[in-house]
Amino acid sequence: MMEATSVGDELQSALNGDRRAMARMLSSIENGEFKPENIPAKPTATEAHAWTVMAITGAPGVGKSVLVDALMTAWATEGVRVALLAVDPSSPRTGGALLGDRVRMTSVDNPTISDRVYVRSIATRTSSGSVPLIVEDMAAFLLACGWERVLIETVGSGQAELRCAAVADRIVVVEGPARGDGIQAEKAGLLELADIVLVNKADLEGAERHAGELMESYALDGEDAPSVLLTSGLKGIGVPEAAKALLSLPGSNRALRARMRERLLAQHERRLVQHPAYNAVLDGLCEGTLDITEALTQLKGDDHERAS
Amino acid sequence: MKGGVDREAVGRRIMDQPLRIVVAKPGLDGHDRGAKVVARALRDAGHEVIYTGLRRTSQQIVDTVRDEDARFLGLSSLSGAHAHLFPQVCEKLREAGLDDVVVFGGGIIPEDDRPALHAVGIRAVFGPGTPTSEILEFIATAAGMNDAGVGQSSTWHWDASA
Numbered sequence: 001m002m003e004a005t006s007v008g009d010e011l012q013s014a015l016n017g018d019r020r021a022m023a024r025m026l027s028s029i030e031n032g033e034f035k036p037e038n039i040p041a042k043p044t045a046t047e048a049h050a051w052t053v054m055a056i057t058g059a060p061g062v063g064k065s066v067l068v069d070a071l072m073t074a075w076a077t078e079g080v081r082v083a084l085l086a087v088d089p090s091s092p093r094t095g096g097a098l099l100g101d102r103v104r105m106t107s108v109d110n111p112t113i114s115d116r117v118y119v120r121s122i123a124t125r126t127s128s129g130s131v132p133l134i135v136e137d138m139a140a141f142l143l144a145c146g147w148e149r150v151l152i153e154t155v156g157s158g159q160a161e162l163r164c165a166a167v168a169d170r171i172v173v174v175e176g177p178a179r180g181d182g183i184q185a186e187k188a189g190l191l192e193l194a195d196i197v198l199v200n201k202a203d204l205e206g207a208e209r210h211a212g213e214l215m216e217s218y219a220l221d222g223e224d225a226p227s228v229l230l231t232s233g234l235k236g237i238g239v240p241e242a243a244k245a246l247l248s249l250p251g252s253n254r255a256l257r258a259r260m261r262e263r264l265l266a267q268h269e270r271r272l273v274q275h276p277a278y279n280a281v282l283d284g285l286c287e288g289t290l291d292i293t294e295a296l297t298q299l300k301g302d303d304h305e306r307a308s
Numbered sequence: 309m310k311g312g313v314d315r316e317a318v319g320r321r322i323m324d325q326p327l328r329i330v331v332a333k334p335g336l337d338g339h340d341r342g343a344k345v346v347a348r349a350l351r352d353a354g355h356e357v358i359y360t361g362l363r364r365t366s367q368q369i370v371d372t373v374r375d376e377d378a379r380f381l382g383l384s385s386l387s388g389a390h391a392h393l394f395p396q397v398c399e400k401l402r403e404a405g406l407d408d409v410v411v412f413g414g415g416i417i418p419e420d421d422r423p424a425l426h427a428v429g430i431r432a433v434f435g436p437g438t439p440t441s442e443i444l445e446f447i448a449t450a451a452g453m454n455d456a457g458v459g460q461s462s463t464w465h466w467d468a469s470a
Contacts, residue, residue: 103361
């Protein structure tokens with residue numbers, strides 16, 4: 001019976017490939033009951049594996065889930081073991097979440113590849129960005145359990161949402177057709193951090209034009225510019241090409257400083273929300289017994305990082 | 309009073325961590341209004357609801373519960389498939405070692421069919437018109453028990469008002 005299982009046994013079962021135990025361990029990590037320092041070291045990228053953790057991000061409705069599903073199907077069919085952490089927002093009011101990414105997933109239900117595909121739905125909980133930082137630890141654990149690649153599908157996010165840079169080796173930005181005029185491609189933000197851009201819904205009008213605008217814009221960046229590919233997750237257009245390109249996608253040092261800044265900010269926020277006094281300070285702010293300056297003073301880092 | 313549960317203790321526990329609840333539609337009927345209303349009510353109560361979408365096989369539902377580490381599974385059926393598919397899901401959950409998952413059901417399920425569903429470990433069967441507050445009360449009660457799982461010893465079930 002499960003009740004008799006100790007955490008150590010469960011950890012061992014998970015590392016040996018037991019999916020039930022792995023799913024439970026992921027919950028323990030997410031709930032802060034199992035400490036990240038106990039997670040076996042993350043395997044580093046090798047020649048065979050250009051990267052291990054990839055973020056797939058982009059605006060709501062551009063077709064991220066369907067495209068991710070198509071990519072996972074392509075990889076798993078070739079024998080790659082791929083896990084997906086699919087993030088949806090928690091209600092800031094009630095803390096609840098409706099996690100619906102599985103509705104569009106067929107790869108997990110395909111019996112010929114389902115043992116090489118794992119999908120886990122994650123709510124943002126207390127995190128403010130499009131990716132809760134805990135997914136970094138969850139991804140590391142999946143890798144330790146023998147999954148070769150981990151995808152993180154972020155909450156549908158806008159131009160200024162760069163938090164995924166804090167948790168992934170590679171960033172894939174998914175765009176849709178007809179996303180405004182040419183000047184949108186020139187705007188600063190997420191597109192500057194992309195390692196590759198997939199213009200999805202390629203069968204719809206405006207996709208080719210948008211891809212063209214993006215390429216023109218990136219051409220000004222010089223040699224280090226990311227590729228822009230046309231795809232349709234739904235129709236399968238360009239998916240084999242994208243699957244191949246993504247699997248061996250090289251890293252770039254483009255925007256290294258911006259990525260590091262995201263990492264720093266994200267870790268800082270994580271410490272803040274994990275501070276033992278965090279909820280009490282929030283209460284104080286709501287009740288008017290604290291002002292922002294006093295709140296920040298109370299949350300100043302002392303020894304609590306040790307506990308996180 | 310159902311099961312003599314300390315409601316306040318249950319409330320505190322639930323506030324601690326959101327419960328993960330899979331809401332699934334086995335079988336072939338294409339009506340998921342009820343499932344969506346329940347999913348929404350559970351979300352608004354602070355739970356994390358994983359919705360599977362329509363037309364899932366028993367095995368797909370069990371795999372989802374396992375991979376998502378859900379504590380509860382809600383099954384919805386309007387086509388009469390409950391008599392066959394609900395017990396099948398329960399059996400497969402036990403085969404997969406997911407004995408501690410609490411299963412409840414809802415939809416068009418005649419009163420006469422319910423005892424058989426309770427007998428296979430489904431802890432509540434809700435008909436149309438059930439107030440969502442009652443479903444939440446059931447969840448809180450079952451979450452406070454440690455033997456309400458589909459493969460566990462309790463013979464308790466919730467008497468639904470509709």
